Amino acid sequence: MRAADPFEGFELDLSYRQxxxxxxEVSLDGEGLPDDERQLRLLAYAGMFDLLVEALMEACETxxxxxxxxxxxxxxxxxxxPIVRFNLFENSQLAKDLELISRMRxxxxxxxxxxxxxxxxxxxxxxxxxIEALDAALEGDDR
Amino acid sequence: MRATTRVLHGDWERFRRAxxxxxxxxxxxxxxxxxxxxxxxxxxxxxxxxxxxxxxxxWLRRWIPRLAADIATLGFDLVExxxxxxxxxxxxxxxxxxxxxLKKDVIPELKAExxxxxxEMRRLESSLRSRGGDPDSIEPALPGDTIYVDDFEQPKFExxxxxxxxxxxxxxxxxxxxx
Numbered sequence: 001m002r003a004a005d006p007f008e009g010f011e012l013d014l015s016y017r018q019x020x021x022x023x024x025e026v027s028l029d030g031e032g033l034p035d036d037e038r039q040l041r042l043l044a045y046a047g048m049f050d051l052l053v054e055a056l057m058e059a060c061e062t063x064x065x066x067x068x069x070x071x072x073x074x075x076x077x078x079x080x081x082p083i084v085r086f087n088l089f090e091n092s093q094l095a096k097d098l099e100l101i102s103r104m105r106x107x108x109x110x111x112x113x114x115x116x117x118x119x120x121x122x123x124x125x126x127x128x129x130x131i132e133a134l135d136a137a138l139e140g141d142d143r
Numbered sequence: 144m145r146a147t148t149r150v151l152h153g154d155w156e157r158f159r160r161a162x163x164x165x166x167x168x169x170x171x172x173x174x175x176x177x178x179x180x181x182x183x184x185x186x187x188x189x190x191x192x193x194x195x196x197x198x199x200x201x202w203l204r205r206w207i208p209r210l211a212a213d214i215a216t217l218g219f220d221l222v223e224x225x226x227x228x229x230x231x232x233x234x235x236x237x238x239x240x241x242x243x244x245l246k247k248d249v250i251p252e253l254k255a256e257x258x259x260x261x262x263e264m265r266r267l268e269s270s271l272r273s274r275g276g277d278p279d280s281i282e283p284a285l286p287g288d289t290i291y292v293d294d295f296e297q298p299k300f301e302x303x304x305x306x307x308x309x310x311x312x313x314x315x316x317x318x319x320x321x322x
Contacts, residue, residue, distance in 0.1 A: 004160075006157065006160070006161035010157075013153055013154065013157065014214070014218070016218040016221045016222055017221070017225075019151065019153065019218075019222055021151050021152040021153040021222075022151075022152055023149035023150065023151060023152065023219070023222075023223070024149065024150060024151075024152045024155050025147045025148070025149055026147065026148055026149065026150050026155060026171075026174075027145060027146075027147050027167060027171045028145070028146050028147070028148060028171050028174060028175050029144070029145050029168070029171035029172045029175060030144065030172060030175035030176070030179075031144055032144070033144055033146045033175070037148055037149070038216065038220075040146055040147075040148035041148045041149065041150060041216050041219060042178075042182070042212055042213070042216045043148075043174075043175065043178040043179065043182065044148050044150055044174055044175075044178060045150060045154070045178070045211070045212035045215040045216055046177070046178035046179075046181040046182050046208055046209060046212035047173065047174030047175060047176070047177035047178030047179075047181070048150070048154065048155075048158045048174060048178075048212075049181075049207065049208035049209075049211040049212050049215070050177040050178065050180070050181050050208040051158065051161065051162060051173070051174070051177060052157070052158060052161050052208075053204060053207050053208050055161040055162070057204065063196055063197075063200060064196075066200055066203075067196060067199060067200055067203070070200070070203040070204070070207060071203070073207055073211075074203060074206070074207060074210070077207070077210050077211055077214055078210075080214055081210070081213075081214055081217075084214055084217045084218055084221060085217060087221055088217055088220055088221045088224065091221060091224045091225060091227075091228050092224055094228050094231070095224060095227045095228040095231045096231075098228070098231035098232055098234070098235040099231045099234070099235075101235055101238075102231065102234045102235045102238045105235075105238040105239065105242050106238055108242060109238065109241055109242055109245065112245050112250065113245075116250065116290075117249065117250075117253065119290060120250075120253045120254065120257055120290060121253070123257055123286075123289045123290055124253075124256060124257050124260055126283055126285065126286060126289070127257065127260035127261055127263075127264050128260060129283050130264055130281065130283055130284075130285065131260065131263055131264050131267060133281045133282060133283070134264065134267035134268060134270075134271060134278065134281055135267065137271055137276060137281055138267065138270060138271055138274070138276075
């Protein structure tokens with residue numbers, strides 16, 4: 001290599017479950033850019049990786065070296081792809097399940113707080129007043 | 144036309160290290176031109192084993208940016224989604240604690256109190272009836288929609304100690320049967 005390898009340590013970048021870096025904003029300039037942020041991101045990443053691969057091609061001294069390095073990257077990408085897809089599916093499912101549980105439980109909590117507790121309170125008010133009235137009736141009998 | 148999107152910081156850092164001298168405006172245009180070129184056309188996921196090195200290199204040159212962009216976009220979603228899953232887990236834990244607090248501390252106490260009051264009310268009604276009185280004439284009358292609590296029992300929540308006692312008791316009984 002006659003220059004630094006732009007893909008040095010790239011395999012770590014593909015361990016998305018371990019990554020802790022935050023998103024950064026990237027400006028794009030061109031006609032008819034997509035409105036959807038995800039499509040814009042794909043476009044940005046495709047452009048960024050195109051420039052990175054070009055830098056790698058220039059950094060390598062021979063075609064053999066280029067082939068070896070690009071094949072290594074391809075292997076890492078092919079290994080990572082199903083894992084990333086599965087993790088994404090698993091995480092989305094987990095988040096959806098937890099959100100559903102929270103929503104259902106939240107509904108129960110609201111029902112308890114807004115209906116059951118006030119209802120029990122009202123019932124006990126009636127019981128107390130009726131006990132007083134029954135007591136009074138029994139005392140009246142005693143007299 | 145200018146627009147912004149978000150990528151992971153580490154990905155952007157790697158990219159900037161490889162392009163340290165290009166200013167942001169030039170990159171904003173160049174990324175779009177390159178990205179469109181790589182995403183256009185048919186996807187060629189595979190190449191035959193017998194192609195020349197030149198053709199293979201050309202294919203790798205076209206295919207890797209496209210595949211890497213696809214995976215990086217999924218990876219971005221995964222990292223973002225992790226935040227959503229963590230927030231969902233936090234919310235689930237909070238609602239669980241709130242729910243258990245209501246079921247363990249608040250509701251049983253109220254139901255037990257209601258049960259005691261109802262028992263007292265029934266006792267007085269019976270007493271009045273035994274003296275020839277008519278409890279139905281006493282106001283306030285009992286509404287028909289009161290919550291039924293007469294057979295309410297305090298819920299038994301398992302603790303480590305109660306589980307330990309149950310296990311000890313189980314083995315003690317088993318031993319005594321053998322003996």
